[in-house]
Amino acid sequence: xxxxxxxxxxxxxxxxxxxxxxxxxxxxxxxxxxxxxxxxxxxxxxxxxxxxxxxxxxxxxxxxxxxxxxxxxxxxxxxxxxxxxxxxxxxxxxxxxxxxxxxxxxxxxxxxxxxxxxxxxxxxxxxxxxxxxxxxxxxxxxxxxxxxxxxxxxxxxxxxxxxxxxxxxxxxxxxxxxxxxxxxxxxxxxxxxxxxxxxxxxxxxxxxxxxxxxxxxxxxxxxxxxxxxxxxxxxxxxxxxxxxxxxxxxxxxxxxxxxxxxxxxxxxxxxxxxxxxxxxxxxxxxxxxxxxx
Amino acid sequence: xxxxxxxxxxxxxxxxxxxxxxxxxxxxxxxxxxxxxxxxxxxxxxxxxxxxxxxxxxxxxxxxxxxxxxxxxxxxxxxxxxxxxxxxxxxxxxxxxxxxxxxxxxxxxxxxxxxxxxxxxxxxxxxxxxxxxxxxxxxxxxxxxxxxxxxxxxxxxxxxxxxxxxxxxxxxxxxxxxxxxxxxxxxxxxxxxxxxxxxxxxxxxxxxxxxxxxxxxxxxxxxxxxxxxxxxxxxxxxxxxxxxxxxxxxxxxxxxxxxxxxxxxxxxxxxxxxxxxxxxxxxxxxxxxxxxxxxxxxxxxxxxxxxxxxxxxxxxxxxxxxxxxxxxxxxxxxxxxxxx
Amino acid sequence: xxxxxxxxxxxxxxxxxxxxxxxxxxxxxxxxxxxxxxxxxxxxxxxxxxxxxxxxxxxxxxxxxxxxxxxxxxxxxxxxxxxxxxxxxxxxxxxxxxxxxxxxxxxxxxxxxxxxxxxxxxxxxxxxxxxxxxxxxxxxxxxxxxxxxxxxxxxxxxxxxxxxxxxxxxxxxxxxxxxxxxxxxxxxxxxxxxxxxxxxxxxxxxxxxxxxxxxxxxxxxxxxxxxxxxxxxxxxxxxxxxxxxxxxxxxxxxxxxxxxx
Ligand SMILES: Nc1ncnc2c1ncn2[C@@H]1O[C@H](COP(=O)(O)OP(=O)(O)OP(=O)(O)O)[C@@H](O)[C@H]1O
Ligand SMILES: [Mg+2]
Numbered sequence: 001x002x003x004x005x006x007x008x009x010x011x012x013x014x015x016x017x018x019x020x021x022x023x024x025x026x027x028x029x030x031x032x033x034x035x036x037x038x039x040x041x042x043x044x045x046x047x048x049x050x051x052x053x054x055x056x057x058x059x060x061x062x063x064x065x066x067x068x069x070x071x072x073x074x075x076x077x078x079x080x081x082x083x084x085x086x087x088x089x090x091x092x093x094x095x096x097x098x099x100x101x102x103x104x105x106x107x108x109x110x111x112x113x114x115x116x117x118x119x120x121x122x123x124x125x126x127x128x129x130x131x132x133x134x135x136x137x138x139x140x141x142x143x144x145x146x147x148x149x150x151x152x153x154x155x156x157x158x159x160x161x162x163x164x165x166x167x168x169x170x171x172x173x174x175x176x177x178x179x180x181x182x183x184x185x186x187x188x189x190x191x192x193x194x195x196x197x198x199x200x201x202x203x204x205x206x207x208x209x210x211x212x213x214x215x216x217x218x219x220x221x222x223x224x225x226x227x228x229x230x231x232x233x234x235x236x237x238x239x240x241x242x243x244x245x246x247x248x249x250x251x252x253x254x255x256x257x258x259x260x261x262x263x264x265x266x267x268x269x270x271x272x273x274x275x276x277x278x279x280x281x282x283x284x285x286x287x288x289x290x291x292x293x
Numbered sequence: 294x295x296x297x298x299x300x301x302x303x304x305x306x307x308x309x310x311x312x313x314x315x316x317x318x319x320x321x322x323x324x325x326x327x328x329x330x331x332x333x334x335x336x337x338x339x340x341x342x343x344x345x346x347x348x349x350x351x352x353x354x355x356x357x358x359x360x361x362x363x364x365x366x367x368x369x370x371x372x373x374x375x376x377x378x379x380x381x382x383x384x385x386x387x388x389x390x391x392x393x394x395x396x397x398x399x400x401x402x403x404x405x406x407x408x409x410x411x412x413x414x415x416x417x418x419x420x421x422x423x424x425x426x427x428x429x430x431x432x433x434x435x436x437x438x439x440x441x442x443x444x445x446x447x448x449x450x451x452x453x454x455x456x457x458x459x460x461x462x463x464x465x466x467x468x469x470x471x472x473x474x475x476x477x478x479x480x481x482x483x484x485x486x487x488x489x490x491x492x493x494x495x496x497x498x499x500x501x502x503x504x505x506x507x508x509x510x511x512x513x514x515x516x517x518x519x520x521x522x523x524x525x526x527x528x529x530x531x532x533x534x535x536x537x538x539x540x541x542x543x544x545x546x547x548x549x550x551x552x553x554x555x556x557x558x559x560x561x562x563x564x565x566x567x568x569x570x571x572x573x574x575x576x577x578x579x580x581x582x583x584x585x586x587x588x589x590x591x592x593x594x595x596x597x598x599x600x601x602x603x604x605x606x607x608x609x610x611x612x613x614x615x616x617x618x619x620x621x622x623x624x625x626x627x628x629x630x631x632x633x
Numbered sequence: 634x635x636x637x638x639x640x641x642x643x644x645x646x647x648x649x650x651x652x653x654x655x656x657x658x659x660x661x662x663x664x665x666x667x668x669x670x671x672x673x674x675x676x677x678x679x680x681x682x683x684x685x686x687x688x689x690x691x692x693x694x695x696x697x698x699x700x701x702x703x704x705x706x707x708x709x710x711x712x713x714x715x716x717x718x719x720x721x722x723x724x725x726x727x728x729x730x731x732x733x734x735x736x737x738x739x740x741x742x743x744x745x746x747x748x749x750x751x752x753x754x755x756x757x758x759x760x761x762x763x764x765x766x767x768x769x770x771x772x773x774x775x776x777x778x779x780x781x782x783x784x785x786x787x788x789x790x791x792x793x794x795x796x797x798x799x800x801x802x803x804x805x806x807x808x809x810x811x812x813x814x815x816x817x818x819x820x821x822x823x824x825x826x827x828x829x830x831x832x833x834x835x836x837x838x839x840x841x842x843x844x845x846x847x848x849x850x851x852x853x854x855x856x857x858x859x860x861x862x863x864x865x866x867x868x869x870x871x872x873x874x875x876x877x878x879x880x881x882x883x884x885x886x887x888x889x890x891x892x893x894x
Contacts, residue, residue, distance in 0.1 A: 133374035133395060142374075145552075150375040181719035184686050188787055189733035190707035199732075203723045232375045233360045234325060247361070250494045251333055252522040254502070 047265050050258035060257040063263075070236040071244035071260065074152070078227075078240060079220040082159040087213050090167030095201065097168075098175030099183060112168045115161055123161045124229025128153055150232030155240065158226040163216045170212030172206055178204055211278045218271040222264060323356040324555055324562060327377035329364040329451060329541070330494040335578035336381070342574060343565050349556065363492040364451030367588035371395065371546060378550040380558040381543040383451030383493075385409070386611035388544050397548030411540035412566035413580035416601060417459040419531040420500065422511040422515045427507045429538055432463040432534045435508060436481040443506035443633045444486055445496040447619050452493035456510040459537040461618075462602040466535065480628040501528065510537070517595065538601040566617060635662045636697030636791045637822040638683065643692035645678055645848075652678040653689065654848040659663045662697075663822040665815075667835035671844035673803070676828040677716070679845070680794045683737075684711045696791060712785030712823070716800055718777045720769040721815070726780050727765035730755055733788035755756075755783040758817070775806045786821070795827035799834070832872065836860075844868055845848055 051059055062068060093112060097105060117121060129135050131148040141148060148154045182204070186196040202209075224242040231238045239247060241264050248257035328336060340357040349356050360367065360375070364383035371377045372394045382388055385403060392398050403410045421429050427440055435442050457479075464478040465471075489503060490496040491542040493512060500509040503521045508531075509516070516530050543563050550559040565571050569587030578590035585593055608614040618624045638660040643834055645653040650817040652675045660666045668676050681687040685692050685706045698855070703710055721729050730752045734743055743751070759779035769777055778798060785793065799807040815838055818825055829835050835842050836856045843853045852864040863869040 128373050131374075133372065135373075138374060147374075147376065149373065150370065181715045181717060182721055185713065185715060185719045185784075186721075186732065186736070187706045188684055188686070188709075188711050188713040189736055189784070190710070191732070191736035192707075195736050199736075200721055232370055233362055235359045235361075237358055250330070250498065252498075252502075252518075 001028060010209075034167050039181050044265060045095060047258055048262050050254060051262040053258075054255050058255050059259050062253070062259040065256065067236045067239070068244060068256065068260060071239045071241050072263070074155070074239065075221050075241040077152070078156050078159050079217055081156050082163055082220045083213060083217045085160055085168050086164050087209065090164065090212065090216075091171060091202075091205075091209065094168050094171035094175050094205075095197070097172055098178075099180050099201075106237050109172075112172075113166055114165075115163075116165050119205075120223065120225030121229055124158050124226035126161070127157055149230045150234070151238060154230040155227050157222050158230045159223055162226045163219045166216035166219065167209065169210035170208045170215070174205055174208045175201075192234050207278055207281055214271050214275050214278065218268055218275075221267055318499040321354050322356055322553075322555060322558060323354055323377055324359045324378045324558055325360065325549075326379050326381060326562070327360045327367050327375060329367060329383040330361055330492050330578060331512050331518070332381060332541075333359070333361050334518060335514075335575060338578065339566070339574050342570055343389065343562055344572070347561065347566060357562075363449055365449055366492075371397075376549050376553065377546050378553065378555045379543060379545050379563055381541065383539075383541050384611060385542045386455065386539070386615055387451065388542055389611070391546065393421055394593065395546075395548065397546050398544055399547070402544040403542060405467070405545075406543065406563060407567060408543040408583045409540060410544055411583065412543060412563075412571065413541065413575040413582055415513045415539045415541065415580055416599060417455055417510060417533075417539065418513045418516050418536065419533060420511050420519060421507065421529050421531055423527050423529065425496065425529055425531065429508050429531055432460055432535070433467070435460075435485065435510075440485055441487050441506040442482065442485045442508055442510065443490075443496050443500040444510040445493055446489040446491055447625055449491040450493055450496075452512055452515075453496075454614075455512075455537055455539045457625065458604065458608060458614060459533075459535070459602070459619065460510070462537060462607060463533065463535045476628055479624075485631050489561060491595070513581075517579035531598045532564060532599050535600050535602065538603050540604075590604045635822055637662045637664075638792055638824060639681065639693075640679070641688045641693040641697040643679065643682055643694070643763075645675075645682055645687055645689045652848050653682065655692070656841055656845075656848070656850055658850055658853065660824055660826055661823050665818050665825045665827070665838065665840045667839035667842045668826060668828045668845060669830075669835045669842055674829070674845045675848040676845055677796055678848075680713070680796050680826065680828060683792070684713045684794055686710050686713075687755070696729055710788060710791045712782075712788065712790030713800055714778075714781045714785050714793075714795045716796045718769075718781040720768050720780055720784075724768075725765065726756070726761070726767050726769070726772070727752055727831060729769070729780055730765075730784045730787050732784060751787060752783075758786070759783045760813075774802050775810060778802065778810065782817075786823075790823065791825040793825040793827075795825065797828050797830060798821065800830065803826055807834070814838065844871065846871075 040043065063072075064139055093108065096102070097109060097112075130137055131141060131154065132138050148157070182200050183196050186200045187193075191199070221240075222242060223240075227235075227240055228243055231240070231243055233239060233243060233247070235247070241260055245257050245260045245264070248254075248260065313514065314583075326336060328342070336359055340359065344355050344357060347353060359624065360370075360377075362370075364387050367380070368382060368387035368390050371380060371391050374502060380388060380391065380578070388402060389400075390399075392400050392402055396600060419429060419435075421427070427434070427437075429435065429440070434440065444456045447453040447457045460482055461479060464475045468474045468478065488496075488499050490499055496509060497515050497519060500506050501523055509519075511519075513530075516528075519527050519531070543566060545556070545559045545563060550556045564577070567584065569584075572582035572584050572586075573588050573592075576582045576585070576592040579595070581596055582588050582593075602608075604611060604614060608617075616623065637892065638658075639827060640656055643656040644651070645651050656675070656679055658666075658679075678687060682689045683701070685701065685704070696704070696709065721732065724732070727784050731748050734748045734751065737743075752765065753762075755803050756765055759782055761776060761779055761783070764772065764776065769780070772780065782795075783800070799810050802810065811834060827838075839856075842859055844851045844859070846867055852859055852868050855883040859868065860872060863872060
């Protein structure tokens with residue numbers, strides 16, 4: 001459900017690079033379509049079918065369950081904190097990396113990619129090691145009675161960590177390709193740093209930013225592994241939608257599980273739609289930017 | 294966009310702040326019970342009963358929060374700081390771990406409540422498909438060729454360890470205490486296991502929902518629950534000639550409960566498990582009550598008579614069994630080879 | 634409002650690589666000076682240091698006697714035109730030119746009507762009347778170049794710095810723009826320092842020429858001075874081509890030179 005895999009924008013169809021016959025082509029396309037249908041489409045349909053197995057009434061009833069509502073609320077809250085945070089920090093990091101020269105830049109680049117390359121479970125465990133009762137900061141936190149893991153702040157932190165690269169990864173290449181001359185021009189024209197950022201830098205990357213935010217959001221709502229480690233699974237309190245789905249499923253409440261799953265899948269599909277729209281918009285902008293030089 | 298972003302930051306910060314504060318600022322008291330997998334349905338009912346009883350006695354409205362998961366995993370979370378007021382786990386060994394690693398409850402926690410702090414017991418039975426197509430009657434049938442056995446991984450699941458020990462006890466008795474041959478028998482048994490789930494509930498879903506395997510080695514209460522959830526006609530319970538007495542213990546995590554000001558209600562909560570009403574609810578939810586006198590006779594009639602070995606008498610207690618069988622490199626690691 | 638620019642012993646290194654090794658140069662108020670030199674000789678770096686976009690390790694830049702080191706980029710009031718125009722790609726031509734005026738602090742920002750008048754006036758000056766609603770992508774190279782110039786002029790700069798203003802254009806357009814720029818300079822009288830690769834361009838346009846090599850100014854002087862008395866063997870070989878071409882041009886094009894245009 002988590003949409004972690006990047007789908008590269010297929011902006012243009014390349015000219016025919018190979019000389020396969022039409023038959024080969026048809027077979028290859030057929031295989032790809034069949035594969036997608038079996039691997040992606042069928043499971044998705046199953047989710048919605050299972051949710052509806054006992055009819056619409058039962059489906060809607062399962063959304064009346066206070067624990068389910070709490071899980072939906074928590075997921076939205078976590079996304080509402082993690083996504084804007086990552087958007088702002090990702091933007092700042094990309095800006096620093098793309099527009100300035102400084103020591104440790106490569107290290108920062110590697111760090112940004114780190115959450116992609118380590119397992120989400122480890123991302124979660126890192127926080128247990130940091131904030132757990134026996135972690136580095138555990139005793140200090142306990143002294144001040146601050147609860148980080150097994151509470152909402154821990155879930156937010158784990159989500160922030162796992163979804164951090166989405167915005168920065170989207171922005172850095174674009175900002176690098178755009179260079180610094182527009183900003184420098186703005187500065188010589190007397191614009192302040194803020195004015196330059198909001199009037200020149202930001203408008204130039206707004207579509208990419210939005211695209212990164214959408215990917216980030218999809219993952220933030222769908223993240224299971226890292227959140228599972230720091231959640232504590234307290235019903236109605238620290239279960240996000242993905243965790244709650246597992247719980248419902250384990251309680252033989254299949255309709256309930258698939259009802260929440262289809263809501264999550266629905267949100268993901270919406271995100272995907274918005275993303276495709278942006279890809280289409282964004283491809284146009286990129287092509288225009290390329291033409292200009 | 295800038296306006297939107299700035300406002301979202303403010304909102305986010307406010308939300309974070311609120312959630313930080315919420316842990317302490319709730320008006321009503323909330324008690325957190327960290328439990329293992331198969332107790333979900335029981336504690337759902339029991340919590341409502343206790344809250345009503347507490348309200349009647351003290352006038353206070355109490356919220357009981359539940360967390361369920363594999364017993365070992367849950368113990369780990371409490372050690373790492375999950376603020377459990379009470380733990381109700383599958384094995385004494387897991388609570389021992391909490392006691393020694395966190396120091397939040399005394400080492401002799403098991404002495405604080407009757408019957409080694411186990412308010413209900415259970416045992417291990419077999420669940421087979423309708424009409425028992427492979428004709429499984431006893432442990433001996435599980436090692437036959439072509440029989441697929443579903444049981445979780447004893448390294449991660451408390452229930453799985455009970456399953457393993459029950460099987461061991463049977464084999465050891467049949468083979469006259471010959472340890473080498475018992476080991477071989479156990480190895481044969483696990484060769485018939487196609488999927489080792491991490492928890493008891495996972496194995497149950499594998500067997501009942503996904504339709505894998507011919508027989509599920511299961512908690513007695515889980516087996517009854519499957520019959521209830523999936524229709525009594527679809528599955529049959531088979532009681533083996535010999536099984537094990539499982540005593541899931543409970544304890545107050547004093548360090549947490551005291552810090553949260555919940556000590557009184559946490560103690561009352563566990564005492565209520567031993568009350569006539571608590572015992573009755575346990576029986577209703579397929580746990581064997583330690584004091585059957587107030588349980589519904591119809592509920593009690595569902596529990597078959599079976600010869601039970603005991604972890605303390607027959608295996609020398611959990612600490613010994615853990616070291617001998619389940620520690621890294623111990624017997625289970627020696628005999629178990631994944632088949633695919 | 635033009636001021637003289639004095640550059641004193643400017644030094645700039647990138648990592649270990651010295652790009653400017655003690656450069657000194659005087660540009661008088663209203664003068665048009667060409668900066669000539671092979672690729673990598675430090676021309677862009679010198680321009681950027683004067684504009685304040687690079688921090689030199691040593692040396693001084695003075696605008697009419699004031700140390701530029703004490704001035705912010707805004708206070709320097711430099712009209713800088715980049716090699717690649719660097720137009721704001723998401724803004725229309727009008728907004729590009731108006732940018733510098735709108736970026737001023739509220740107190741000194743002209744009213745929108747005045748901004749509009751000023752932009753239209755500049756558009757007329759650079760001969761782009763009627764193109765204010767276009768995006769940069771919808772302009773030709775020469776048109777973009779002139780938008781960049783108009784944008785730089787909008788802030789009433791005290792000094793104009795042009796980095797290879799015609800570098801990316803084809804030969805014909807360059808020639809047109811060259812003449813146009815000369816005319817513009819005569820009318821506006823900005824102190825102007827412009828970088829070029831093209832020796833003909835330098836000799837035709839500039840009041841004086843500064844020749845840079847390996848981060849050092851090799852010679853500064855009028856066309857006649859440099860062609861007449863090359864200061865170093867490097868300059869001698871550097872301008873050899875021009876001298877020969879000029880001689881040839883005088884022979885072959887004389888009869889048509891005026892009639893052609
Ligand atoms: N940001 C930088 N980092 C490292 N080295 C640089 C940087 N900018 C310029 N240099 C180096 O400084 C030297 C001078 O560069 P500069 O851009 O001033 O040359 P130029 O005379 O403008 O060349 P061109 O005619 O090719 O534009 C070059 O060797 C260049 O490699
Ligand atoms: Mg240059």
